[in-house]
Amino acid sequence: MRILVTGSRGFAGKHLVNLLKKNKNEVFGIDIFPASNEPSELKVDLRDSQSVSEAVTQTAPDVIYHLAGIAFVPDALTHPSTLFDVHIQGTLHLLEACLHLPSLPRFIFISSAEVYGIAKEQELPFKENSDLRPSNLYALSKLMGEQLVQYYGNVHGIRWVVFRPFTHIGPGQSPTFAASGFARQLSRIALDKAPPVLFVGNLATKRDITDVRDIVSGYASVLSIASFPSGKIFNLCSGHTVSIGELSEKLIRISGFETEIKIDPSRLRKTDVPITSGSFKKAELELEWRPTIPLDQTLKDLYQYWISTQ
């Protein structure tokens, strides 16, 4: 199958491209910062409709995975215009480009669990039909992305699936995200490159955390089951919630060192959602997907990733 992945140099994008290639697909990537030595990866700014249109025409995919976006929420929130340009116009440009292909590709949109917003504990875990109350512009722009995809499905017959991944972590993630940042700090302490102090943000924040490799196997699953589940939305999550405090303690245990924990005010997110917790029952039932990598294994791999790249 010919598959186009947007955001192919992103954290999940790289893992997805690897998996799809392993599954014998012909994979093309577009990214604003493509790999220089990779001819199947094109440099595309999603905000430029002409460039998006050319990339889609040129690669003529059977399937598009649309992952590209501004992944780090605090960055996204400080530039609302750019956020909406990338998330709304970018998605619009891709969908419009699909209409000009000889046959319509299937469109898999990677939304975010952020669309659910801030829940009362009794509303958890979030299911796909839970209320949507975006509590930041990142979440709102992702919800609007879903609406665009559904619109092109209804009006133009594009077959689509939407995924709402919850927090995912693993090797290759930017250290601006908590778990990866902790693992990087600890790897530097282990290698005597930093004093034994781990700087942290909101320790009480609880997240439903999944390994990125499990998440992308969820994305890929829609292509391996008997029929494409068009018009459906799926959570991808572990169903287990862990606090950022527990995460940091687990990572310290993995590092094998005694390390002091200090709060770094610059790491405290202002609009933090206190808890996320999801149900993956629908994906399990319809996609035969479930997470397989235990959190401790993910954290070990993440720590080793940073040890090996220091």
Place this chain on the structure above:
Amino acid sequence: MRILVTGSRGFAGKHLVNLLKKNKNEVFGIDIFPASNEPSELKVDLRDSQSVSEAVTQTAPDVIYHLAGIAFVPDALTHPSTLFDVHIQGTLHLLEACLHLPSLPRFIFISSAEVYGIAKEQELPFKENSDLRPSNLYALSKLMGEQLVQYYGNVHGIRWVVFRPFTHIGPGQSPTFAASGFARQLSRIALDKAPPVLFVGNLATKRDITDVRDIVSGYASVLSIASFPSGKIFNLCSGHTVSIGELSEKLIRISGFETEIKIDPSRLRKTDVPITSGSFKKAELELEWRPTIPLDQTLKDLYQYWISTQ
């Protein structure tokens, strides 16, 4: 009260500015094509956040009426990127600019009855809580505008009202809209500037039609009632449905001439919504608003407008 009207040179915009001035408000306008002889009107392209921010800071309004947009749906649909830039980014820029004022202005967003989409007859008339199934990108972008406004209300405390006007007609409307185009053609026939043939589009299309002067009095009503109905959505409509065929016949009767009717294929809208019909009960109950100008009067005024401007 200091009031900022976006799209102040538009069809409804001009009528609203006149009414608000008559009601002793200090009114500022922004428009991409402002009147050259009107110092209270600023040239602003809503897509330019800097220029929007300056206009909002400079005029420091107590109330913003956000009417600006691409009003003619067929134009909007041929340029989806521009449509979303103006409707989404434009609304975003205005709302962001509000956050920097010393006190938050009230924000009145003019959406559209198009957000309801195509209904089965038994679902009519549309009420504010009817299902929303946008059937074109214009409608979808208006719905997303509503969502942006609601978001800034929830998260930042901006007090807002959303109006969903149904079709409105009257003096000053562009002849690209059916009723105004018919009246213009008939005025030219009356003045011997054209042969006695009226070119029309989809005659069977049925619309709930209201006089533009009634519509803008609905917009203004939220400022005259005892308390601002923040967080509410209101239909504005006549509750009466008339076909485009009947409209053309009424206008021919008003002109007093015998005129042949011919279908002009270029006037046939591809994605036409076959019928719109709304309920204004909520506006009547909460805003003490109801339409007052009979359709025949509106059509006479529209015809006279074109007679006087030929």
